[in-house]
Amino acid sequence: MMHPFQRVIQPEEMWLYRNPYVVTDRVPTNSMFLISFLAPISVVVLARLCRRADRADAREAILVAFAGLGFTALYIAGKLGSFSSTGRGHSWRLCTFLFPLLCAIAIALSRTCDYKHHWQDVVVGAFIGLFFAYLCYRQYYPPLTDKECQQPYRTKGRVSGAQERKLSTAGYSLDV
Numbered sequence: 001m002m003h004p005f006q007r008v009i010q011p012e013e014m015w016l017y018r019n020p021y022v023v024t025d026r027v028p029t030n031s032m033f034l035i036s037f038l039a040p041i042s043v044v045v046l047a048r049l050c051r052r053a054d055r056a057d058a059r060e061a062i063l064v065a066f067a068g069l070g071f072t073a074l075y076i077a078g079k080l081g082s083f084s085s086t087g088r089g090h091s092w093r094l095c096t097f098l099f100p101l102l103c104a105i106a107i108a109l110s111r112t113c114d115y116k117h118h119w120q121d122v123v124v125g126a127f128i129g130l131f132f133a134y135l136c137y138r139q140y141y142p143p144l145t146d147k148e149c150q151q152p153y154r155t156k157g158r159v160s161g162a163q164e165r166k167l168s169t170a171g172y173s174l175d176v
Helices: 011-017 029-050 055-063 069-080 091-113 119-140 161-168
Strands: none
Touching: 029 055, 029 069, 029 091, 069 091, 069 119, 091 119
């Protein structure tokens, strides 16, 4: 029979475990989940309504909105063209891009201030989260420096119905 693992804490590492007891969280857990899940979806819906994004764009964005506030920041930067040649020099676009990241940083800091996580866990988790958010964003959208960074890859190469009929009629050829 195997004996259960028992952690032995050495005297020199006791400082790690002497955290004061915290009764209330700075950012309550319920609010944190609402912010991290509903914020990306609400930004996609707002982009659909205000920026007149097409239905396929909204569907693609909602599929990867689980990536959270990092994806939301990248999505906002893409929709506003914050890093493209047309969007440079407009500080409000940069501030709008940074706002979801600042919310994520506030949540991360609240986890360390409330002694729920070590700062090393929070930093590594932030890098992993940003990496996967960028990976998910780039799976569906072009680089943020592209002129058409607001359009997903699926809708970039699409041809409208009228153009498709025109191209399929005799006398028109499409070089591939």
